[in-house]
Amino acid sequence: MTTQDPSVFDEIIERRGTDSAKWDRMEKVYGVPTDTGLPMWVADTDFRAPQVVIDRLQKAVSHGIFGYADNSDEFNAAIQWWMKNRHGWEVEADWIFTTTGIVNAVGMCLDAFTAPGDGIVLFTPVYHAFAKVINAAGRRVVELPMIEENGRHKMDFAAYDALLDGSEKMVILCSPHNPGGTVWTREELCQLGDFAKRHDLLLVSDEIHHDLVYPGEKHLPMPVADPSVIDRLLMLTAPSKTFNVAGLHTGNVIIQDETLRDTFAARMRAINLSGNSLGNFALAAAYSPKGAEWVDAQMAYLDENRKIFDETINSIPGLKSMPLQATYLSWVDYADTGMNAEEFYRRVEQDAQIAVNHGDTFGTGGKNCARFNIGTQRARIEEACTRLKKAFADLQ
Known part of the structure; x- marks a missing residue:
């Protein structure tokens, strides 16, 4: 049983303008506006490192x-x-x-x-x-x-x-x-x-x-x-x-x-x-x-993110997410929508303003799939779900 306060993962941390590849490059790479877009591509999370790590680094910096x-x-x-x-x-x-x-x-x-x-x-x-x-x-x-x-x-x-x-x-x-x-x-x-x-x-x-x-x-x-x-x-x-x-x-x-x-x-x-x-x-x-305690709390938090995101994806006709056993990287198959890649990514990136990894970059077997990073605050997961429902509303 962990004693780590799960609310630490709910804290919205501003990453724009911090030289974050995930946040500051999504407009250049995907055309998703930095000020209003949600980055669900680069595989890092939006959580602060555990305090035990921050304290150790601050000690070194202060020296x-x-x-x-x-x-x-x-x-x-x-x-x-x-x-x-x-x-x-x-x-x-x-x-x-x-x-x-x-x-x-x-x-x-x-x-x-x-x-x-x-x-x-x-x-x-x-x-x-x-x-x-x-x-x-x-x-x-x-x-x-x-x-x-x-x-x-x-x-x-x-x-x-x-x-x-x-x-x-x-x-x-x-x-x-x-x-x-x-x-x-x-x-x-x-x-x-x-x-x-x-x-x-x-x-x-x-x-x-x-x-x-x-x-x-x-x-x-x-x-x-x-x-x-x-x-x-x-x-x-x-x-x-x-x-x-x-x-x-x-x-x-x-x-x-x-x-x-x-x-x-x-x-x-x-x-x-x-x-x-x-x-x-x-x-x-x-x-x-202390690091182990933090990881256990993070996984409990990500587990809820996973459930919320999967429920939304699987409620949209033609979309399905592969049930995650590990990682915070959700693999979404859109083949059954009948859409080609151009149409699918237009809806995700332009309509929903979400930056995601294109499946074909992962090699054979990646066609008609996209990778979504769910390692972020619950409020952002819920916002992403709302945007995706709206972007694919005509399928409902």
Whole structure:
């Protein structure tokens, strides 16, 4: 039972004019007016970070000296405590590498373990930054389309073997999945492990959303679900989505296998990559009992947002939202409206003045879908619902 006051999540915090990508760029990207629009695209929330994080950062700022810092013992201990107590995963300090966020971590894994031209497997639709980084690195995106079954995404391993040609070197998993919020079961993760072993693929498991799991669901870290893949496994974690500190660009690559770890460490040394002190301070403060209490309260709050948003979406003929098991990113299918993308987004962006991610940017399987960020104050969720009902009123 949490003692965190849920009203902290109701507080409307003005983000316009703060160099917020989510708020200050929606007009440039989507034509949604900054002064009247609702941004439901960029994957950060509109909640303040927990007070324990703010206090730690204020202490550092008040000191006024931002020289080279080393809180690695505290930093590593916090990660170890969090993974053990929140996820049942025992981590050793020397397995942990710090990167400037998860996308950077993906890039580092590509750089350290693959070569230009190698195939990199993605289960689509999936977080669009993966394909961008793969393409920018001169690697080749190999899309394995997922199916929808019982209101969730599902990896279709029966079909996947025939889609590979042997040039693939790595597979990237998003766990829990973005978009759609699927929490993978132990059986599914073991099937993935078998697939990776069958095709001799390194497995990158991006678990950035692992704390954002709704009541009744349970996230399993990949090494807990299937220890047999440890010799090919690269785990990616970060506090950024959980605590709304993405701008501090602190992420981790956690590697249990010594051979993989040595290879990655050599590449880290070669480019002299390290984290930033404020991000490290924030993580150490967040991964704590007070941080855990805050996360539990946030998930209870997001659970109500989820219910309100889903009820509205599913009441509009032709629209349906995938039931979220995790994340604050709702995946909405508009195929049954009969509308093309231009018409659907005209209604959402011009009529309702809501900025959302277009589904086709998530790869194969994203057509006729859109991603809505519900990580905001309840009043804004209710306002978004009112606007969407009005924008699609002729369907009622």
